Amino acid sequence: MPGENLSRDEARERAALLSVDGYEVFLDVRSAVGDRETGSGEGGGGVRTFRSVTTVRFRCAEPGATSFADLIAPSVTAVSLNGRDLDPGAVFDGTRILLEDLAADNELVVDAQCAYSRTGEGLHRFVDPEDGEVYLYTQYEPADSRRVFANFEQPDLKAPFRFEVRAPQEWVAWSNGVGELTDGVWRFAETKPISTYITAILAGPYHYVTDAYSRTFADGTTLDIPLGAMCRKGLAPYFDSDDVFLVTKQGLDFFHDHFDYPYPFGKYDQAFVPEYNLGAMENPGLVTFREEFIFRGKVTQAAYERRANVVLHEMAHMWFGDLVTMEWWDDLWLKESFADFMGAFSLVEATRFTNGWVTFANNRKAWAYRADQLPSTHPVTADIRDLEDAKLNFDGITYAKGASVLKQLVAYVGPEAFLEGARRYFKRHAYGNTRLGDLLSVLEETSGRDMASWSQAWLQTAGVNSLTPAVLLSADGLITELAVIQEAAESHPELRPHRVAVGLYRRSPDGVLERYARAEADVDGPRTVVGELVGSEAPDLVLVNDDDLTYCKIRFDEGSLATLRAHLGDITDPLARALCWSALWNLTRDALMPARDFIDLVLRFAGRESDIGVLQMLHAWAGSALTHYAAPDWRATGERLLAEGALKELRLAEPGSQHQLTWARFFAAMASSEADLQLLQGLLEGTAKIDGLDVDQELRWSFLEPLTSHGVADEKALAAELARDDTASGKRHQVRCLAARPSAAVKAQAWAQVVESDALSNALVEATISGFVQGSQRELLASYTDKYFAMIERTWADRSIQIGMDVVRGLFPSLQDSPETLAATDAWLTDHADAAPALRRLVLESRDDLARALRAQACDEAAAR
Numbered sequence: 083m084p085g086e087n088l089s090r091d092e093a094r095e096r097a098a099l100l101s102v103d104g105y106e107v108f109l110d111v112r113s114a115v116g117d118r119e120t121g122s123g124e125g126g127g128g129v130r131t132f133r134s135v136t137t138v139r140f141r142c143a144e145p146g147a148t149s150f151a152d153l154i155a156p157s158v159t160a161v162s163l164n165g166r167d168l169d170p171g172a173v174f175d176g177t178r179i180l181l182e183d184l185a186a187d188n189e190l191v192v193d194a195q196c197a198y199s200r201t202g203e204g205l206h207r208f209v210d211p212e213d214g215e216v217y218l219y220t221q222y223e224p225a226d227s228r229r230v231f232a233n234f235e236q237p238d239l240k241a242p243f244r245f246e247v248r249a250p251q252e253w254v255a256w257s258n259g260v261g262e263l264t265d266g267v268w269r270f271a272e273t274k275p276i277s278t279y280i281t282a283i284l285a286g287p288y289h290y291v292t293d294a295y296s297r298t299f300a301d302g303t304t305l306d307i308p309l310g311a312m313c314r315k316g317l318a319p320y321f322d323s324d325d326v327f328l329v330t331k332q333g334l335d336f337f338h339d340h341f342d343y344p345y346p347f348g349k350y351d352q353a354f355v356p357e358y359n360l361g362a363m364e365n366p367g368l369v370t371f372r373e374e375f376i377f378r379g380k381v382t383q384a385a386y387e388r389r390a391n392v393v394l395h396e397m398a399h400m401w402f403g404d405l406v407t408m409e410w411w412d413d414l415w416l417k418e419s420f421a422d423f424m425g426a427f428s429l430v431e432a433t434r435f436t437n438g439w440v441t442f443a444n445n446r447k448a449w450a451y452r453a454d455q456l457p458s459t460h461p462v463t464a465d466i467r468d469l470e471d472a473k474l475n476f477d478g479i480t481y482a483k484g485a486s487v488l489k490q491l492v493a494y495v496g497p498e499a500f501l502e503g504a505r506r507y508f509k510r511h512a513y514g515n516t517r518l519g520d521l522l523s524v525l526e527e528t529s530g531r532d533m534a535s536w537s538q539a540w541l542q543t544a545g546v547n548s549l550t551p552a553v554l555l556s557a558d559g560l561i562t563e564l565a566v567i568q569e570a571a572e573s574h575p576e577l578r579p580h581r582v583a584v585g586l587y588r589r590s591p592d593g594v595l596e597r598y599a600r601a602e603a604d605v606d607g608p609r610t611v612v613g614e615l616v617g618s619e620a621p622d623l624v625l626v627n628d629d630d631l632t633y634c635k636i637r638f639d640e641g642s643l644a645t646l647r648a649h650l651g652d653i654t655d656p657l658a659r660a661l662c663w664s665a666l667w668n669l670t671r672d673a674l675m676p677a678r679d680f681i682d683l684v685l686r687f688a689g690r691e692s693d694i695g696v697l698q699m700l701h702a703w704a705g706s707a708l709t710h711y712a713a714p715d716w717r718a719t720g721e722r723l724l725a726e727g728a729l730k731e732l733r734l735a736e737p738g739s740q741h742q743l744t745w746a747r748f749f750a751a752m753a754s755s756e757a758d759l760q761l762l763q764g765l766l767e768g769t770a771k772i773d774g775l776d777v778d779q780e781l782r783w784s785f786l787e788p789l790t791s792h793g794v795a796d797e798k799a800l801a802a803e804l805a806r807d808d809t810a811s812g813k814r815h816q817v818r819c820l821a822a823r824p825s826a827a828v829k830a831q832a833w834a835q836v837v838e839s840d841a842l843s844n845a846l847v848e849a850t851i852s853g854f855v856q857g858s859q860r861e862l863l864a865s866y867t868d869k870y871f872a873m874i875e876r877t878w879a880d881r882s883i884q885i886g887m888d889v890v891r892g893l894f895p896s897l898q899d900s901p902e903t904l905a906a907t908d909a910w911l912t913d914h915a916d917a918a919p920a921l922r923r924l925v926l927e928s929r930d931d932l933a934r935a936l937r938a939q940a941c942d943e944a945a946a947r
Contacts, residue, residue: 086154086177088225089468090410093236096149097409100234101141102241104272107231108135110248111285114198114207115216129156131195132205136232138241142184151179152228152235153194154204160193179232192232201882202359202844204229205283210356212316212809217286219355219370221363224411224472227278238409238515240275247285255285258367260308260349273366274346275513277407282365284353289318293327295334295350305344307334310351316809317354317376326352329390329433333397336432337424340501341401343508352393356810357845359884362392364399364421371396378811379780382740384695387435394433395425401508409515411472415462415541416516418476419484420504422446426485437656441695442489443630444660446482448699451635451668453478454546456930458923459574462487462541463518470920473883479544486633487540493581493631494536495529502528536579545574549582549605550637551624559620566603566610566626580605584612585628585658586621587645595645595652600628622649625658635672636665647679651687660696667703670711673937676945677711680704681720685727694740701748709857710899710931711938713946725752729761737774746775746784753788754858762789779807783815791822791856814849821853829854829862836889837873840881847885851892860897867895867903871910878921890921894928899935907932 110133134155142149154177158170164185173180179192198207203226208217220230228235247255247268255261258281259271293309309330311323330352334345347366358372375389402424403417426446429438453459462484466472492500503525511520518541522533547570554563566584568577586599601614622645627636638646646662653659666683669675684704691697708720728749735742753762762785764770765777777785786803789795797820804816821832832854836847855863870893878886895903907929911922
């Protein structure tokens with residue numbers, strides 16, 4: 083039988099054969115607590131297990147046919163099909179259960195011992211080091227519910243689910259439906275027909291807060307939605323559930339205003355859980371989030387905006403993804419692109435975060451631009467051959483590019499036509515599965531536009547276009563022609579239709595740079611003249627894609643670039659300024675602007691940036707420019723300049739402000755000189771002070787990492803800090819700092835813990851890798867290049883896909899940025915042509931990042947000549 087990696091062809095064959103009527107799933111998780119290493123059955127190998135009993139009723143279109151159910155478990159106790167007992171040893175191979183001689187109507191019962199997860203895949207078990215309490219939660223997408231119960235693991239075999247959970251007596255359990263405790267068992271209301279990957283179970287001594295939402299519709303009917311929010315008990319003092327509920331209610335109002343389809347899943351619980359691999363997951367009625375969205379220390383408004391955006395993104399999934407679900411992972415964008423767009427749209431329209439489109443332009447689209455220039459780029463509608471492909475396609479294309487394309491579509495067809503298309507889509511396909519054509523057909527109906535040609539250009543081809551202005555002036559300084567030049571990479575030569583705004587900016591007498599003319603145009607082909615701007619006075623800056631209507635890389639003519647070099651901080655509009663910063667970063671990544679020039683712009687103008695999210699992005703970009711794109715012999719100079727600039731802005735920032743906090747974090751990240759490290763040490767010990775800067779626990783850990791990586795703080799200091807912050811968060815910080823110490827023995831131990839052992843949980847693997855890779859320790863890490871290429875194929879085969887992705891991406895020798903490392907990468911790719919395609923994709927992406935870094939370093943080196 084085929085293995086764990088379900089293929090699209092297998093899924094289509096099974097969907098044509100089977101229809102699922104319902105599931106009843108019983109889980110006994112009392113084994114989660116105590117010292118037992120196995121549950122009531124035989125887990126084997128010292129693995130802690132729980133009992134899982136599944137009854138699934140399904141129909142077969144061809145009686146007598148053979149198919150299979152999915153289950154990944156250490157052992158199976160019993161299997162029966164239509165009352166006939168099957169030998170588990172004969173029908174279960176570790177990943178699938180063989181089902182032969184199916185009837186027209188079937189009942190399958192599987193009694194198994196399933197394993198608790200330590201990797202965030204399946205039923206994850208977490209022990210809180212602060213109080214010893216145990217917490218459970220599930221995470222399945224794309225295909226890990228089969229680690230918890232037997233099922234048909236593919237999105238188009240939807241069914242209603244009834245869950246029952248027997249948990250330790252003092253616990254509470256939650257699922258998608260409302261639960262009730264009877265006779266020691268939590269029994270949950272049957273769900274609507276949903277896909278396996280969005281079912282969910284949560285159990286433990288969670289801190290739980292409730293609220294309610296009510297909505298009366300035009301016809302007089304009322305919808306009441308019980309609201310809940312939960313977290314670990316240790317985080318309860320920091321849990322600002324009121325703000326979570328505020329955004330939740332604002333989102334429910336927004337989506338009911340625009341979707342004309344009442345929320346269909348009853349209650350709405352939101353759980354903030356530990357060691358979570360993702361940002362969040364849209365399980366209907368029980369949304370899960372990473373607990374880092376509960377803030378233990380002071381954070382900026384950008385953090386609250388990010389959390390609100392994720393809350394709204396997941397809520398949009400209740401309609402796009404849960405109510406209507408893609409048939410197979412090829413059309414993952416049908417839920418993720420829409421949720422990403424609707425998250426930003428609702429954020430701006432319904433909450434206090436009215437500058438959300440600035441964040442989208444500056445932050446979210448940067449993710450898309452990077453992904454769309456990798457060798458693994460793909461159309462928004464992707465070719466997903468199997469589940470490994472699917473796992474890797476939760477990327478910047480599927481989310482951020484898809485959302486950007488939808489933003490462009492709204493500009494193309496108009497917001498009302500777009501939303502009316504969504505309304506018809508929900509009503510036409512409720513509780514069903516769809517493909518691309520199903521959405522395009524309703525958008526054609528509502529907009530009257532030819533969606534086939536738009537889809538071909540935007541959804542079915544890969545790559546990002548660049549748009550550059552070309553301006554001709556008359557002798558008296560008026561525009562005689564303004565054209566937009568569209569270009570594409572040789573690897574993806576498609577030119578696309580763009581609805582763009584072109585803005586003209588000039589400096590006013592008081593020195594600000596403001597827009598004085600704007601024209602919208604449909605750019606199509608290599609050169610488009612914008613006739614409306616002819617006769618306008620000569621601009622200091624031409625901004626194509628002003629207002630960020632389309633998805634493209636913005637380029638500048640020479641005059642505009644000169645203006646930005648001198649006056650970037652004078653642009654008054656925050657979105658226009660963010661677009662210019664993004665364009666300059668793309669120039670740096672493309673080796674068209676020296677890294678030292680970008681860093682100089684940050685040093686001169688970032689201190690004037692009012693948008694805190696943009697400022698944080700500039701700090702991240704400046705750090706990347708220094709680490710990866712600056713010429714090696716200039717790095718020390720750049721690091722000194724950035725540290726000096728950060729300290730200057732830290733001292734100038736308003737005491738107690740979010741800008742002060744942001745500059746403090748950036749200063750810590752850049753600090754390397756003896757004086758800078760002494761200042762950090764003094765701030766930690768209280769012997770130094772910066773007016774208004776509250777060095778809370780989270781900021782203490784931010785200061786400790788550079789002190790540790792530069793050899794100032796030792797293991798004893800980290801142990802003392804952990805004693806001060808003996809929590810799950812503190813443990814992750816300590817593990818990261820321990821791996822950051824500048825010692826060959828430390829690096830060897832960290833490598834062994836991640837590569838040679840699976841004892842660490844997913845969160846501690848991530849923390850160890852983060853500490854291991856330090857930009858100041860290139861020489862110390864040089865010996866690991868050969869070790870990396872020697873271990874990745876074995877690691878990919880032996881570990882879960884999530885851990886495999888973390889290790890292969892995180893330990894790639896990107897800091898050994900030399901032609902020799904590039905050659906070693908190419909040699910591995912040549913010698914391992916038959917390696918798993920998903921593994922090769924990860925290595926190819928890292929290889930592309932390395933080659934880009936070398937090109938950028940050459941550009942920066944040339945600037946010094």
